[in-house]
Amino acid sequence: MPALVLVEIEIHNPELYEEYKKHTLGTIQKFGGRFVVRGSKTESLEGDWNPERLVILEFPDVQTAKDWWASPEYTIAKNIRYQAANSKMLVVESQ
Template identity: 85%
Template sequence: MSALVLVEVSIHNPELYEEYKKHTLGTLQKYGGKFVVRGAQTESLEGDWNPQRLVILEFPSVQSAKDWWSSPEYTVAKNIRYRAAQSKMLVVESVGPVGA
């Protein structure tokens, strides 16, 4: 079953965050990951949730998402993100492929 990774990001160093973005794309392919949403404009329909930046990734499984997150390749990018932004990240099992 596929999995989604949802990331809410508040950027405090935009230049460094651009560096993070450059490193991240290449780390996804090995784990079957792809961007579904990457920083698109958001609009709250309920509650007071309005993230500065929202990213949604899709992976073939929860395990592949976790393998990506803990991989040496992504750890380099992740350490840049830790210096550039504050983030909240969830992995959730999907009911099926996005768009199905």
């Protein structure tokens, strides 16, 4: 069953975040993932939720998404993201 990874990001170092983005695409593709949403404009319909940046990824399944997140390749990018932004990330099974 496909899995989605939802990421809410608050960038505090835009230049370093651009470096993170350069390292990420190849890691996602290596695990059969793809971008569904990548920083598009958001509009809150309910509640107090208005993320600065929202990214949604799709992977073949939850385990593959978790393997991507824990991979050595993505860890390099992830460490850059930790320096450039605050973020929250979820994985969820899709229909």
